[in-house]
Amino acid sequence: MLWRWLVLAGCAGVGLILAGAMLQLPEPPVRIAVQVDATLHASGVTSKVTAVLLNFRGYDTLLEIAVLLLALIGVLAMAGDARSNSLRLSVSPQPILQSMTRVLAPLMMLVAGYLLWAGSHRPGGAFQAGSVLAAGGVLLYLAGLLPAWAAPGRLLRSGLAAGFMIFLAVAAGSMINGSMLQYPPRHAGALILLIEAGLTVSLGLILAGLFLWLPNENEEAEE
Amino acid sequence: MSTGMIFALAGAALFVTGVAGLVLQEHLLRKILAFNVMGSGAFLVLVGLGQRSGTPDPVPQAMVLTGIVVSVAATALALALARQLFNLTGGMRLPRKAPDD
Numbered sequence: 001m002l003w004r005w006l007v008l009a010g011c012a013g014v015g016l017i018l019a020g021a022m023l024q025l026p027e028p029p030v031r032i033a034v035q036v037d038a039t040l041h042a043s044g045v046t047s048k049v050t051a052v053l054l055n056f057r058g059y060d061t062l063l064e065i066a067v068l069l070l071a072l073i074g075v076l077a078m079a080g081d082a083r084s085n086s087l088r089l090s091v092s093p094q095p096i097l098q099s100m101t102r103v104l105a106p107l108m109m110l111v112a113g114y115l116l117w118a119g120s121h122r123p124g125g126a127f128q129a130g131s132v133l134a135a136g137g138v139l140l141y142l143a144g145l146l147p148a149w150a151a152p153g154r155l156l157r158s159g160l161a162a163g164f165m166i167f168l169a170v171a172a173g174s175m176i177n178g179s180m181l182q183y184p185p186r187h188a189g190a191l192i193l194l195i196e197a198g199l200t201v202s203l204g205l206i207l208a209g210l211f212l213w214l215p216n217e218n219e220e221a222e223e
Numbered sequence: 224m225s226t227g228m229i230f231a232l233a234g235a236a237l238f239v240t241g242v243a244g245l246v247l248q249e250h251l252l253r254k255i256l257a258f259n260v261m262g263s264g265a266f267l268v269l270v271g272l273g274q275r276s277g278t279p280d281p282v283p284q285a286m287v288l289t290g291i292v293v294s295v296a297a298t299a300l301a302l303a304l305a306r307q308l309f310n311l312t313g314g315m316r317l318p319r320k321a322p323d324d
Contacts, residue, residue, distance in 0.1 A: 004247060007243055007246050007247055015236055022231050033279075053288065068296045210296060
């Protein structure tokens with residue numbers, strides 16, 4: 001009990017210190033937003049967030065897709081040897097949900113494509129599009145229209161890795177004329193769209209896979 | 224006080240709430256949830272501080288966009304680990320002390 005109060009008091013104290021520190025923050029000496037505005041024309045896109053994500057700080061995004069791939073490999077490594085099926089996610093086919101999903105799934109593909117395209121000039125982009133794709137996959141699974149995924153075949157594996165591989169290839173290619181991930185301004189737009197298309201496919205598959213591989217072996221164990 | 228500052232303060236509150244949950248809750252699912260609350264707090268601080276002067280700053284927004292996707296993946300990995308623990312030990316709690324062997 002004493003431990004509990006100690007932890008609560010400690011957290012409250014840290015929270016107060018955090019809040020106090022934030023209230024006393026000085027004005028930043030460098031305005032990054034202004035710098036982004038000033039160099040936006042050279043980034044190949046007109047959406048600021050996309051420009052930061054895939055051009056100015058492309059390295060972060062490259063590592064991020066690598067982290068996602070690693071997490072998925074971790075999930076896959078553990079999916080192989082589960083013994084109990086007590087944590088099973090029950091999927092009961094319901095006609096209303098199924099016909100709804102049949103209408104929604106193509107629309108979600110369309111929305112994902114639009115978000116991908118919109119990313120160059122307004123809020124949108126690969127992450128949002130990939131999330132919509134993955135949500136479509138999860139919805140199909142929950143409606144009982146898509147079985148949980150078995151061990152990934154060659155096509156699925158290449159789809160999962162495609163985003164990272166394309167990104168790596170562009171990064172390696174950009175090292176020819178100087179530094180890594182510094183696109184030539186004339187081709188920046190096309191390169192960003194290429195990377196984003198690959199990222200969308202891979203993100204959709206990875207995020208859906210995180211969900212669809214979790215329940216997988218339980219159903220097999222039951223059969 | 225600007226709107227961004229209120230977001231940032233709420234983020235700090237969320238963060239310490241998550242820390243308290245992570246330490247105090249014993250069930251692993253609750254720990255994972257608390258971890259997510261912590262993450263959301265950190266994102267809110269980043270975005271809030273980025274726009275405390277009124278205009279949104281695209282750099283923290285891009286970072287948070289990346290962070291959200293990574294946190295989803297981390298949560299999935301944590302859930303897979305928790306289930307593995309459940310399969311091996313039958314419980315969703317971390318052992319109190321290290322096994323003797």
